[in-house]
Amino acid sequence: MxxxxxxxxxxxxxxxxxxxxxxxxxxxxxxxxxxxxxxxxxxxxxxxxxxxxxxxxxxxxxxxxxxxxxxxxxxxxxxxxxxxxxxxxxxxxVHGRLRVNVDPYFSRRILAPHLNEFLNKYPGISLEIMVRDQLGDIVAEGFDIAVRFGQPPSSSLIARKLFETQTVTVASADYVRRHGAPQSPADLIHHACIQMRSSMTGMPLEWVYSAKGDNVTADISSRLLVNESETLLAACLAGAGIARMKAEGVKELLAQGDLVELMTDWTGEKFQLFALYPSRHLPAAKVRAFIDFIIGLLVAKPDKLIVFQPVEQQ
CATH class of the missing domain: 1.10.10.10 (Winged helix-like DNA-binding domain superfamily/Winged helix DNA-binding domain)
Known part of the structure; x- marks a missing residue:
């Protein structure tokens, strides 16, 4: 042709x-x-x-x-x-319209307070942020890039790992007073746990722990499944059960005693932050600029995002 x-x-x-x-x-x-x-x-x-x-x-x-x-x-x-x-x-x-697909946690806790910095840095950019619980089909919906926590699903998308953050297992002080505190992952089966649905895969997230080189996937008892981190946190604070949260999101609540960290001898798995874009070629300048901005933001804000560790560029 x-x-x-x-x-x-x-x-x-x-x-x-x-x-x-x-x-x-x-x-x-x-x-x-x-x-x-x-x-x-x-x-x-x-x-x-x-x-x-x-x-x-x-x-x-x-x-x-x-x-x-x-x-x-x-x-x-x-x-x-x-x-x-x-x-x-x-x-x-670096110009044109940039459509970005993000999950609620990343948008509210990390990105939104700094959007004006990005717009000021790149006056030729028109930015559209779409907050979605599920990743969806970013190609069919015309997104230039998605930024998500969690392992990406198998697809034709390019996935670039940017950062990773530790998770902690927590419960409200009231829950601990009423039901006690689990000492190991095996004890979780006897407690009410609040599960989170992955925004990447749509499946409930597994609770994986490590101690002394051993990895354990916990069997948990759960009657409550949510798909959004703010709902997860609110339910946990209200005493609905034990939750697993990204550490930096609950740091102040732990310091204030509103939440109690559980099973401190066991390390929760890390959550990775990925940039996803639909290309096997070099991404557009506006996409590269947005990725670089996120990396710079997290590296430059150690006081607010202390648990993030940058991942070497792949």
Missing amino acids: SFDGRLLSNINVLAAIVHSGSFARAAEALSLSPSGVSRAVSRLESSIGIRLFDRTTRAVTLTDEGRRLYEEISPLLAGISDAVSLASGASTA
Whole structure:
């Protein structure tokens, strides 16, 4: 299949639909008519012989074939934009709209207080933060990057590990007074535990501990499963059961005595912070800038994020 400018134009329309979420919004962004956008998609589908979108009255989503195509072309389009900016001598190579998928914990506890710093540093960026309990399909939904705690699911996404943080097992002081404190992971089966659903996999997280070189996956008794860290913390503080939390999020509560750390002879597993992006190629300048900003933020704030340890770049 020969390449021409019309093909690139039609591919640009595809990218606009994915980023905006609809044909109408893509038409507005590209200063085209809705029918012009539909014709561009039809021409692209005809030229490559696949259907790109599933369309309903409520949503537009990529087909599996469309998703694979977009995974390949999105970094190339970003690379063209970066190359043009650099060739023109522009000082604003980091520019454009950046759509970021984050979990509630990372957004509220770490990112949100510093968003203005990022915007001030990169005045050419328009930033859209979407807080989601579940990762979802970041390609089909047009995200440039996701930042999540926890092991990423097997997928075509590139996963770059940025940081890791220790977990602690805690309960309210009232819970400990009423039910006592477990001394080892084996004791947890006799206590009410609050489980957390992984935002990556959608499955309940296992409770893994280590002591003297031995790793143990605890059997726990749980009647309460949540999918969001603030709910987990609130339920734990109210005495609903024992929870496992990221250490820096409960440091003050432990110091105040509102929470009690349990099984201090056992080390809880570490949670890793990953940047996920849909590309096998070098990510766009705006994506690289956001990743570097997060790393710099966590390294530069040791007083607030003391338990984070930077991971060497891979």
